[in-house]
Amino acid sequence: MPFSSRALRFVLLLPLLAQPLAAQRVAPAAPARATAAAPVAIDRTPWLYKGSDITPDPAWQFGTLPNGVRLAVRRNGVPPGQVAIRVRVDAGSLFEKDSERGFAHFIEHLTFRGSQFVPDGEAKRIWQRMGTTFGSDTNASTTPTQTVYKLDLPGATEANVGESLKILSGMIAAPAIIPAAVNAERPVVLAERREQPGPQVRIGDLIRGTFFAGQPLADRSPIGTVETLTAGTADTIRAFHDRWYRPERTTVIISGDMDPEVAMRLVAQHFSGWKGIGTAPAEPDFGKPDPSKPVSATLVEPGVPVLVAMSVLRPWHFNNDTVIFNQKRLVDTLATRLISRRLEQRARAGGSFLQAGVDLDDVSRSANVTSVNVVPVGDDWEAALRDVRAVIADAMASPPSQAEVDREYADYDTAMRTGVETARVEAGAKQADDMAQALDIRETTTSPQTSYEILKDARAKGMFTPETLLASTRRIFQGDATRVVANLHAADPAAPAKLAAALKADVSGLAGKRRAQAAVTFDKLPALGRPATVTAREKIAQLEMEQVTFSNGVRLLMYPNASESGRVYVRVRFGGGWNAVPADRTTPAWSGELALVASGIGSLNQGDLDQLTAGRRLGLDFDMGDDALSLGAITSPADYPDELRLIAAKLQAPAWDPAPVARAKAVALAGYSGLEASPDGVLSRDLEGLLRADDPRWKTPSREDVNKLTPAEFKRFWAPRLASGPIEVSIFGEVKPDDAIAAVARTLGTLPPRKGATGPAAPVRFPAHNARPVIRTHSGPDTQAAAVIAWPTGSGVTAIAESRRLDVLAQVFSDRLFERLRNEAGASYSPSVASQWPLGLTGGGRLVAIGQLSPDKVDFFFRLSREIAADLAARPVGEDELRRVLVPMGQQFLRASTGNLFWLRQLSGATFDPRLYDATRSYPSDLVAVTPAILQETARKYLRPDTDWTMAVLPRDKGSATAPSSAR
Template sequence: MSQSARAARTALLTLPLLALALVLPPADAAAPRTRPAPRAATAPAKPALAKPAPTSPTAAPAAKPAPGPWLYRGSDVPQDKEWVFGELPNGLRYAVRSNGVPPGQVSIRVRVDVGSLFEREHERGYAHFLEHLVFRQSQYLGEGEAIHAWQRLGASFGSDTNAETTPTGTTFSIDLPDATPAGLDESMKYLSGMVIAPTLSDKNIQTDLPIVLAEKRERGGAAARVQDALREVLYAGQPLATRSPIGTEATLTAANQTTVRAFHARWYRPENTVVVLAGDRPTAELEALVQKWFAGWSPPGPHTPAPSFGDPVAPPGAVKAPGGGSVIGQTRVLVEPDLPRNITWATLRPWRPVNDTVAYNQGLMIDQIAQAVINRRLEARARGGGSFLVAQVNQQDVSRSTDATFVSVTPLGEDWRAAVKDVRAVIADAMASPPTAEEIAREVAELDVAFASAQEQQALQPGSRLADDIVQAVDIRETVANPDAVLRIFRESVPLITPQAVLQHTRQLFAGTVTRGVLVTPRAADGTAALLRQALAAPVVADGKARLANKPISFDQLPPIGTPGRVAAAVPTGIGQIEQIELANGVKALIWPSNDEPGRVTVKVRFGAGYRAFGPDDAPYIQLGQMALVGSGEATLGQEELDRISTGRKMGFDFKIDDADFTFSADTRQADLADQLYLFAAKLAMPRWDEAPVLRARAASRLQYDGLAASPQGVLQRDLKWLQHNRDPRYRTPTPGEIEAASPAGFRKVWEPVLASGPIEVQVFGDINRDSTVEALTRTFGALAPRAPAAEAMASTAAQVPPGGGAPAVLTHHGDANQAAALVAWPTGGGMAGVRVSRQLEILTNLFTNRLLDRMREKLGASYAPQVFSSWPLDLDSGGAITAIAQLQPRDVPVFFQTADEIAADLVANPPTADELARVIEPLKQQITRAATSSAFFMYQLEGATTDPSRFAAIRTIMPDYTVTTPAIMQGLAKQFLSRERSWRAQIVPAARPAAAAGR
């Protein structure tokens, strides 16, 4: 029942540590699972090598009779009756569903049961290579025609047309926006030809090879070395240890049409294929299309059974961990000078298929509660200071190869052994004695609100996500259930989630065949594989200090914001049911009660002056604020109390800094809306200045910084905003020394006036009651004291823009010597007065994107995913730009600059063709049509409209602004903005020192 894992929400106010994502387990994660009974592994069989025969549409024979839908065989999970399942006589399975979210769209998924684990040694990377090659040329699409064909049907390359290869499967994904019967039929025709009869010629292989190698290169570096080390150690002795989907340069370079066609013939067969369609067409029509285009698929040769993926095996003489049910196996130390220290270990068990029953899912739910209890205790220890910054346990079934429990730890300092010891002590306590009933109730409430929210919003499930759910269920060999069934099963399971049951499941989670681990460290002197093995095998004393005491708290106990205010004016905006509310204290709000989005409410609060509010020396506090401002508390609520008060509630607290304002935002529901508004208003009225979140954010920032230099992507993340703003120091990423010099007192000094000044705009859109929402606004934001105006300097609408011309700025990274990045930016403008120009520039930018993709990727193979994007700040009079960017080899940086200049010059000299323009406009039209079905679209478009009413008028012209143009207009915009002398450029190239990596 694959929906359950995705429903669990992350705890409120989790510290963002994006740079540390490198250390997560290298797995295509599935839902947490209990351990099924073992069965014999399937032995590999000799494959048949046969070339697929071309197909044509065929009158479909009747589908085979079957004892129930194929996905649910062996399961008592209630079937989701919205899906229609079927099987063709050739063995192909399908699932179709009528779904009108968004209107007019149909999502198509074709999943083939072949991934990197199905490859032989000389075929490493073939499954992923095939994913590329089927788009290159096939029965119904000539060479290089696929992208253009779907663009003409309104599908955007990358977002609407995509594919993915994992160790266990390959999935082709099409989201067809305007799915007319003719367009849908054409898409199914194309897909059938791609999957059944791709050309796979030597010419195709040589054309796509540089693209795949570019993808491999761009995914390389420190992050790839960490993932490789984790995979090689944790899954030692199994195919997964060496079967990364990207393959090796040697096997990819040696590929030819004979070997690739043999691989295709062996695995691309109807019995290995599932076709899924979900969208705004009748199910009978969708079902008929599957039969029309896939029933005639009859490959030669016998079926080849899937190979064995092996089992984890303990090495001879391995040491057993004290108090655990597994032995300590392989360990490794990986030295990466730019990465923070991290330790990942995993307890591994054999994976076996299961019957996806209700009882099985009840076991999964207890597993989830057990993990949540431990993770909350680990978070409490980290918040309280100590030896580690962050730690987490996470159970996964990995690629049908192992059922594993992972532990990941980021130490605060150099003493990684103390961090391992402290985390193991918390886990040992969880294995020694049961959690309290209060701890269980807290985690049950968190899951319940997630499942209940999904149930309330089930009418809003997009067809793309529903189709993906079926694909995931097939991949992990489980079923799907609708939100009603998931919520019912969970609530019926709650009596089973007893302290003793959670204790039993906790012990099972940390028992297994073998435990293996990897230490990533910047210094070779930090340790050896033997020391890591000793740390994992050392006796450990259970530490119960992290158990959280039961401290009930409610909003009724909190101080009021102030005296409730009154509504000074309530004015219709003329945009649907959106109303502008003006409160007597100057706060303005836009509210939109909408019955079209049941169960969904979105709240945004924009206030202050954004980056304009800071001084040139404030960069450290800007970064710390993004990480710690919310966690530093409000009223009587510290970080732990903020967590507690939101338990069992659908609430959030996201914070963002923009050029011209700050934003609080959250997804909530009507029942929790008043309290959500209180949280936001109280942060402005009664901020706390707790030191612990600031100190923790400071530690995280220090650890993250060096890692940003490990790749061109990291350097861009670190410096791009700074470059775009002409090296304005406010946009600079602070150094570790600057972060270390920042203090909690300095943090308060910078942020206290920010929270106290500047205008406030509140937006509440969704499934709300108008009158109760207005009342909640008067009791929260209406009760705020009148705000001081922003300082005059903060009201500036000018942005610093880099000067054009001159040599490229040169930045360096510490990653691989074959990695670089380059960008060219042409400054444009800003402000609402030019909003139509900004929208027309999106068309020009997409023209540029298609040409750059064709030149740098399709023809030269120099860059895997070059991109061009346009920015146009509506709150400022300048600062916008068209920016072209690509990752490539250092030797190709001049080629990129030359290519970008040539494309720009041609757009200046010559208007685009009608077909080229149509292939850009149709996807833009479909994107807007789809987006406009959501209140989030209107919320975004109307941000700032309470102070700038021109935004109400601008939303009415959005479709023609983005879709009505001429080749001459495009040429005119190119002449205005894309001249060589206006542009500035930058390149990120390897530093003099080589990348250092070592395993010990």
């Protein structure tokens, strides 16, 4: 809904966003195709629903151009002004010959370099001038079965949508697959391949190779091989393009704030002239599961937790997407959810495995697969697999109770009903992505209401009973082949045979007695005290929010905004966050996210709470921020009062179940193996602590620290933190103000007044400038390294405008680093630069550049980063370069500010620090005020050569060699 503050934001950003389209256009690199002068006849047959009796979603309009290009278009105003475009090509890595592995993905890269209507590298800049952010608004993805080109165009007009479709049509039909482009992009593609996490890639390759042995999917990873990518030429890559990139294999999907008829006309204008080259190829055969192939396989990857993956495979075949087909699949879905819940209950109780779950999926049109994934406690995979199979065998032996069935149905019903209630605010980008996914798996889409009706009709038919779920369970665990793969931490030549034997071992009767969950109501929660009274209530100028103070000191920030129908965001902040954690020793702070919520409330454990919230939109998400802890959830207008009650009970009477603490320790210890297996793992382990001068609050705890944590110590650390610090409640969404105030009064308002954090917060320090980089090593491939360079900045609300100038500076830096490190040198696939300015800490701000690259390019990264920093300080950026950063940032703000979550994040803590209100209001004016001169001044102030800090992560066998130079 329109309101004054939004109008103010738009007015302030108009000078930034206004620019004639003519200035965005670039002369074509090649002669343009002639587009049809006369209107193109579009066949309006709803092709998606051929063979289906599902009620079509009336919001989607369909069409087919005379050349075979298909269209799916709908109007959607979320966020306002944005048009989401997807161009899907029905071709992926499964369409490649042996010598073409990786070509489908290579073509995705080449299309963004240059094509029929734009010269090399210019498409990114054109779309930046239109307000897009590269990587999030403009991107593409290649899977085994499709390639999808993505554009989320903000501030869309008929002119810039038409220009974008013209560019996309040239990218798809006529990319510049020429030797110069191929040779320039090849290092980038190889860098992307090199930067993939080695252990995970090897496990994924083994799983595909074992599960799909005898089928193309077994060795058709989209990234390809070094050999084929190196051997690829413009001619061979173009041959793949010309064979599979054809009009009849292409669908243009548009969901956005635009008249669908206009969108269809523009698609027809720019795509109807495209003609395929040569004869259309036959559809490839993806094969069937081969029962003659080996049953089991293992590998040793110490950098990944021990795990077991099991699958039951059946041939995939196309099914008409009918109502009854979907209803039968819903029965199967509930059957897998029920088994997964039993497995989770067993894991919580301290079983032999940390995690286990069952899923059912059609995989890349190659097989229908029931998959089981198990993470053991420690290294004993045999016990974990035995216990998981025992639970599955028990589920196949006898039916579940009706109460179990009803429990799973209630949660599924809630999820689908939520989809109906929030359909009006579903983003156009999600709808476009969902349509592309539906096409990939050969299914239809329909409205959330129709989907919900299909679910309810299945229940009315009596399809969800103990007997039907038993039959489903037995069916989904039968197939043409059963396979199992395990990752171990120590070599065992007998492991494959042991795995194969484990699949046949009799596990009947080992599951033990099924756990019957007792009914739980809100009456089981601890009783709350007397409601508070309101002592102050005031409106927040220009923001249409209210701040309310209660007699017990609780403060409420309320935004009764119904623009997101069916959603209410609840967040309760309390305590002191990281500021209140000791800075002179290690603590159990790491354990909160893993165990605090799961420890229960009063006499109720996590299983009881799951039962309590069944069929409701209730939850408890815990977060530890810089200056506060928080509990919250996204709930509904009907459920938010009980969400508040749940949080109040957690703060008043937290339980201290020891089982979640034991599980948290096991989870943390299982993760250590990956922290040294790759540059990324080392960075995740060490970088935050190093960038804060080894402050123990941000250092990863040692194995010894994790092992020594006891339930008693866990309680000693967390109990006072749950009980201290002022409480701020934020309620944003579809609520009535008086009702929301009353709900807070009788929940959080019943808690006794709380003491503030004791003592001043410890300052956060940046590490001293180093002449040579800090060196860490990893145990992964010797082709992988990482480099980090950082400069100290600032923190706090007072200088918030400075933080926004640094955000702009970081984006300019990032664009330059991307162009030179990736596009020109091919040294890194995804270098990044970011500014972090903590509002709630006394220090800790920094601007950080990170690149993953080969070890021999580490020095080059440092040299190039310093060259960019020096140039930004020495001379102003160009007007066009600045606009290509400011316009996307302004559009990101406009889009984000239409949602409640944006305001919730910006204003958390504002009831106790009113400066945050002004800081939020000032964002547009701060952004508009950035000029080349101001940006240069900011660079001079912060990007100083005498303050930077560097770090390199090298392969272990190279880490002892001479460290990369940090000298200029």
